[in-house]
Amino acid sequence: MKINKPKHDVNPDLAKERLKCNFNIEEVTNIIDGGKDKTVQRKKIEDIALNNGASLDEVPEECLSIKERYENAVRKSCVYGNLVRNEMLEITGIENFESPVLRRTADAFFKDISPFMLHLGMFVPTLIGQCTPEQTAEWLPKALDMQIIGAYAQTELGHGTFIRGLETTATYNPEKEEFVLHSPTITSYKWWAGGLGKTANHCVVMAQLYTQGKCHGTHLFIVKIRDLDTHMPLPGITVGEIGPRMGFSSADNGFLRFDHFRIPRENMLMKHAKVEKDGVYVKSAKHGKLTYGTMVFIRVTLVSEMSFNISKAATIAIRYSAVRRQTELRPNEPEPQILDYPTQQHKLFICIATAHAFQLTSCWLWNTFQAVLADMKKGNVDTLPELHALSSCLKAVSTSDALSHIEQCRFACGGHGYMLSSNLPFIYSFVAATRTYEGDYTVLLLQTARFLVKASEQAEAGKKLTQTVSYLNRTANADRLNWDNTHEGIIKSFQVIAAGKIGQCVKSIRDRTASGMDYEDAWLMTTVQLVGAAEAHCRAVLLNTYWSEMRKITEASSADVKKVMHQLAVLYLMYWALEKTGDLLKYSSVSKKDLDELQRRYEELLAELRPNAVGLVDAFDLRDEILHSSLGSYDGRVYERLIEEAHKSPLNDEPVNQSFHKYTKPLMLGKL
Ligand SMILES: CCCCCCCCCCCCCCCC(=O)SCCNC(=O)CCNC(=O)[C@H](O)C(C)(C)COP(=O)(O)OP(=O)(O)OC[C@H]1O[C@@H](n2cnc3c(N)ncnc32)[C@H](O)[C@@H]1OP(=O)(O)O
Numbered sequence: 001m002k003i004n005k006p007k008h009d010v011n012p013d014l015a016k017e018r019l020k021c022n023f024n025i026e027e028v029t030n031i032i033d034g035g036k037d038k039t040v041q042r043k044k045i046e047d048i049a050l051n052n053g054a055s056l057d058e059v060p061e062e063c064l065s066i067k068e069r070y071e072n073a074v075r076k077s078c079v080y081g082n083l084v085r086n087e088m089l090e091i092t093g094i095e096n097f098e099s100p101v102l103r104r105t106a107d108a109f110f111k112d113i114s115p116f117m118l119h120l121g122m123f124v125p126t127l128i129g130q131c132t133p134e135q136t137a138e139w140l141p142k143a144l145d146m147q148i149i150g151a152y153a154q155t156e157l158g159h160g161t162f163i164r165g166l167e168t169t170a171t172y173n174p175e176k177e178e179f180v181l182h183s184p185t186i187t188s189y190k191w192w193a194g195g196l197g198k199t200a201n202h203c204v205v206m207a208q209l210y211t212q213g214k215c216h217g218t219h220l221f222i223v224k225i226r227d228l229d230t231h232m233p234l235p236g237i238t239v240g241e242i243g244p245r246m247g248f249s250s251a252d253n254g255f256l257r258f259d260h261f262r263i264p265r266e267n268m269l270m271k272h273a274k275v276e277k278d279g280v281y282v283k284s285a286k287h288g289k290l291t292y293g294t295m296v297f298i299r300v301t302l303v304s305e306m307s308f309n310i311s312k313a314a315t316i317a318i319r320y321s322a323v324r325r326q327t328e329l330r331p332n333e334p335e336p337q338i339l340d341y342p343t344q345q346h347k348l349f350i351c352i353a354t355a356h357a358f359q360l361t362s363c364w365l366w367n368t369f370q371a372v373l374a375d376m377k378k379g380n381v382d383t384l385p386e387l388h389a390l391s392s393c394l395k396a397v398s399t400s401d402a403l404s405h406i407e408q409c410r411f412a413c414g415g416h417g418y419m420l421s422s423n424l425p426f427i428y429s430f431v432a433a434t435r436t437y438e439g440d441y442t443v444l445l446l447q448t449a450r451f452l453v454k455a456s457e458q459a460e461a462g463k464k465l466t467q468t469v470s471y472l473n474r475t476a477n478a479d480r481l482n483w484d485n486t487h488e489g490i491i492k493s494f495q496v497i498a499a500g501k502i503g504q505c506v507k508s509i510r511d512r513t514a515s516g517m518d519y520e521d522a523w524l525m526t527t528v529q530l531v532g533a534a535e536a537h538c539r540a541v542l543l544n545t546y547w548s549e550m551r552k553i554t555e556a557s558s559a560d561v562k563k564v565m566h567q568l569a570v571l572y573l574m575y576w577a578l579e580k581t582g583d584l585l586k587y588s589s590v591s592k593k594d595l596d597e598l599q600r601r602y603e604e605l606l607a608e609l610r611p612n613a614v615g616l617v618d619a620f621d622l623r624d625e626i627l628h629s630s631l632g633s634y635d636g637r638v639y640e641r642l643i644e645e646a647h648k649s650p651l652n653d654e655p656v657n658q659s660f661h662k663y664t665k666p667l668m669l670g671k672l
């Protein structure tokens, strides 16, 4: 495989690691990309984006002021957007505008975030999923061609989670065939939408629809908020940026207030529900929640996004751990590479395995999503609840796991991991937001729990369940599973844990209602358990999917690749079994001896994977321009880069900062 040759000599420790690797790296890269042809396509696209050179910042993004950072990000977004529009989409096909391949090239331009991300990330998908054919013809080409720039304005100051509680109103006036958008309260200010503050000239708005004096719940509208020529907000629109936050600091998350702002009837996105010219409301014939479609789509794509982010953090931390030496093991011997510490391997090898687990699961989820869309086209919405339950829990657990693994990667890099130049803080703060946005962790797990409780009741009634919960048919009446110390045994035990927890939730709810509580209170009192049950279900799905997809995808692989891919999947199973020993003890016959044996095998597996660690992260094939890391570059020039980056600090522009003469010296002389 053509590696982009490093300009400098590779650090000798890192070079030695590469000699140790005993599998074909390119073969693993092809597996991750989804095939050899996909790797070739990805590299072609990366060459277009990365050779353009526009990503190069003279001053690091983080050293700029808020305004400069935003302006610089817009500059780069325009160069990047133009490349996507004119060159990259020609290769992927326009229908793949959100391909992970395009997504990863964006990271070469932005350490933090592009103010245009939500245009392609949510505005365009909403047009695709929510417009009639006529509306699609009107809006989509303009959006894809970037003649209009959009945002997704759903969340309000007062409500993000509870969409039905949104307060913005869209009241239909049949005389003028217009909707009047209005923000009646402070809490109805739209709040948070990415790109809305300063960049977007259009946005999709979620508002309560009123017609013929009746509220029909939340619906989507496309709204032009700024003049296309002057970019001034239109009369009736108050729009701005919400202020500095933990991450997302180069984008302009926005607020928006409507003062009786009028839009034509045709601007209601009417693929599912409609308002006729005379004001008659026609509800969706298929399903009441189809306006939530963009959220389902993004939740599905976030699983692959998490794989990508973990693979970046793991690459940085593992390459650094091969270069870094610390602490004498024995007197007069060289200090070991920190990667030789089993505790370090425990922090990091699970990250490699998780990146693979999420990548394979995300492909499987994507196929499930496509199958549900195909069903819905034929008018069948029966598979939607299962997709909603799956995408909700996988979004919640993948973002939460990614966050804790990325934090482990930072811990694994000691003090240097705290430097922005390592890129780990950027990756961390980006992923921290994913745990909240697009549906908070707890809230989404409770959505899955709702589905699981129903499924459990159906299993009890002897009904045959759909694929992802079919284990409830087999395990509903099982008490404690006989522990079986095989890989399949571990997966089965997670299904039994999930079934046991769901069963316990059902019992708690029933006990509480039997003692006089109404159903809502009984549910509320049980929510801590319900979140645990949904998480357990998600773990069972993840373990099962990773294991079976890994076996399928490596069927034709070479023996060495098969072996290392197999080792990673086993590591994943064992890691989670050991993390959940309490549950295993509760729901299976596992003994202390079995668990000790599992721990011993896990530690041996870490040692077996050790020689391949650098090879495994090289297989992610993340170019230095994408990694943006002083600690993680291919050549391992860690210390040189840290010094180079330190010199870029604006505080080093002059030998003495003016504050010395202004404040410190007077203080020293007692003249302040
Ligand atoms: C170069 C390329 C760059 C591209 C780069 C890409 C990167 C990609 C970057 C993205 C970047 C994003 C940046 C953040 C963008 C935001 O964050 S946008 C805002 C997102 N907001 C949220 O996710 C809000 C979360 N809240 C919700 O989804 C809903 O309120 C809840 C929690 C699902 C509850 O909804 P509800 O209407 O109150 O429904 P509820 O009464 O609980 O349930 C009623 C029934 O509806 C069902 N239901 C609820 N939701 C659904 C659904 N969605 N589907 C089907 N059924 C549903 C329930 O299961 C339930 O069924 P039953 O049990 O009755 O059978």
Ligand SMILES: Cc1cc2nc3c(=O)[nH]c(=O)nc-3n(C[C@H](O)[C@H](O)[C@H](O)COP(=O)(O)OP(=O)(O)OC[C@H]3O[C@@H](n4cnc5c(N)ncnc54)[C@H](O)[C@@H]3O)c2cc1C
Binding pocket: 118, 152, 153, 154, 155, 158, 159, 160, 161, 162, 191, 192, 193, 194, 248, 253, 433, 436, 437, 438, 439, 440, 441, 442, 443, 446
């Ligand atoms: C970086 C970032 C970008 C964003 N971009 C956009 C965007 O482009 N467009 C957009 O419309 N929105 C956007 N959002 C908003 C985002 O979707 C919401 O913040 C998110 O859905 C969570 O809603 P909330 O803020 O109302 O949290 P809350 O619901 O207020 O959550 C607060 C706490 O209450 C708990 N809680 C809430 N409800 C329940 C319940 N029913 N049961 C148990 N616990 C509950 C939660 O678990 C959480 O612990 C963005 C947010 C961030 C952070």
